Amino acid sequence: MHKIVLFYKYLDIQDPENEMKEQRKICQSLNLKGRLIIASEGLNGTFEGEPENISKYCQYLRAKKGYEDIHLKFSEGTGKSFPKLSIKVRKEIVSAHLGSKDLNPTQITGKYITAQQLHEWIHSDKEFYIVDMRNDYEHSVGHFAGSILPAFSNFRDLDKILPQIEHLKDKTVVTVCTGGVRCEKASGFLVNNDFRDVYQLFGGIVTYMEQFPNQDFKGKLYVFDQRVTMGFNTEDPKHEMIGKCKKCGSLSEGFVNCTFNECHKHFICCNNCRDGENIAYCDDECRELDLRKIESMNFALSLNNTYIDLYNALTKS
Ligand SMILES: [Zn+2]
Numbered sequence: 321m322h323k324i325v326l327f328y329k330y331l332d333i334q335d336p337e338n339e340m341k342e343q344r345k346i347c348q349s350l351n352l353k354g355r356l357i358i359a360s361e362g363l364n365g366t367f368e369g370e371p372e373n374i375s376k377y378c379q380y381l382r383a384k385k386g387y388e389d390i391h392l393k394f395s396e397g398t399g400k401s402f403p404k405l406s407i408k409v410r411k412e413i414v415s416a417h418l419g420s421k422d423l424n425p426t427q428i429t430g431k432y433i434t435a436q437q438l439h440e441w442i443h444s445d446k447e448f449y450i451v452d453m454r455n456d457y458e459h460s461v462g463h464f465a466g467s468i469l470p471a472f473s474n475f476r477d478l479d480k481i482l483p484q485i486e487h488l489k490d491k492t493v494v495t496v497c498t499g500g501v502r503c504e505k506a507s508g509f510l511v512n513n514d515f516r517d518v519y520q521l522f523g524g525i526v527t528y529m530e531q532f533p534n535q536d537f538k539g540k541l542y543v544f545d546q547r548v549t550m551g552f553n554t555e556d557p558k559h560e561m562i563g564k565c566k567k568c569g570s571l572s573e574g575f576v577n578c579t580f581n582e583c584h585k586h587f588i589c590c591n592n593c594r595d596g597e598n599i600a601y602c603d604d605e606c607r608e609l610d611l612r613k614i615e616s617m618n619f620a621l622s623l624n625n626t627y628i629d630l631y632n633a634l635t636k637s
Pocket residue numbers: 565566567568569570589590591592593
């Protein structure tokens with residue numbers, strides 16, 4: 321049995337390098353795998369380990385000054401959700417690339433709404449809009465019914481979503497993301513851009529799903545580890561699959577990366593639409609380009625072999 325913990329905290333870290341060393345030591349001693357990003361603005365991590373080691377780590381984290389109220393989200397692991405332990409110092413704990421528009425979520429951020437409150441809102445007549453702050457491929461395999469997905473394929477493009485949701489400036493908006501960390505800046509960004517009534521889902525979708533499995537959040541939750549997607553009580557008949565093969569539209573939850581290296585798009589592809597095990601192209605153009613590349617590589621290789629043969633023949637004679 322393995323457990324996974326997901327957490328983040330925006331707080332002032334004076335010496336990220338030192339924090340990294342301390343965290344690495346404790347994680348190694350507890351045999352944890354996963355990743356942690358540390359920046360002067362805070363930390364963001366997810367670890368997998370034996371349940372008693374995960375709970376020891378959580379005790380350690382909660383005992384640190386400033387971390388007493390850190391929100392920890394748990395899910396079931398596989399024992400191989402992460403290939404290794406990676407603890408790094410970066411500039412930001414989530415790349416928002418806001419540049420001069422960057423903000424400190426401990427000062428400016430959306431109001432928190434709990435999963436319980438959001439559940440009540442969804443099942444009431446209240447007018448509000450859920451804005452999904454995740455990437456398009458995450459949304460494709462699971463999302464809140466009726467949520468708005470601004471068309472941006474990476475959180476780094478946060479800046480570009482404003483024109484798409486401008487019409488919600490005077491409405492009540494609830495931002496959502498996996499565990500909540502992206503919403504800290506995203507909701508603050510909306511507040512800074514004169515959105516009047518901005519909430520963020522406290523604890524993220526993972527918390528909502530845990531409390532209200534197979535209800536308003538349809539499908540599965542995309543996660544950035546080897547599980548790829550996760551759900552709670554997915555054997556319940558109320559669980560719906562909503563992921564669709566990008567090519568034929570049939571229901572599927574299997575992700576692939578476009579085999580054409582220069583594309584590498586991440587998308588859902590059913591087994592029938594793959595060119596082989598883990599070989600799939602997002603469109604015909606990618607397939608053609610890739611096959612042409614393989615052909616020219618083979619041609620170069622055969623040319624090379626001809627030269628070698630020629631050279632051998634000449635040197636022998
Ligand atoms: Zn298909």
